Amino acid sequence: MGSALEGSLTAGTRPEFVEHIDACRPCRTYLSQLTTTVQSLGSLPRPRTNNPRRADLVEQFRRQTRRDEPSS
Ligand SMILES: [Zn+2]
Numbered sequence: 640m641g642s643a644l645e646g647s648l649t650a651g652t653r654p655e656f657v658e659h660i661d662a663c664r665p666c667r668t669y670l671s672q673l674t675t676t677v678q679s680l681g682s683l684p685r686p687r688t689n690n691p692r693r694a695d696l697v698e699q700f701r702r703q704t705r706r707d708e709p710s711s
Pocket residue numbers: 659663664665666692
């Protein structure tokens with residue numbers, strides 16, 4: 640995982656979330672894709688998934704990116 644994303648996720652994120660990402664390759668891949676999406680769009684789209692865990696990942700990720708977003 641990229642150091643920037645890793646630092647973002649480990650700062651103030653729910654421990655179980657971090658642990659899951661650390662242990663779950665599919666979710667790491669998913670988060671990587673989310674990161675790319677955020678960087679290209681400048682925002683995070685609503686999750687297009689019926690997977691509750693993925694939806695939770697998006698929600699956690701949204702909180703992180705919102706916290707880290709520059710207020711421009
Ligand atoms: Zn997972």
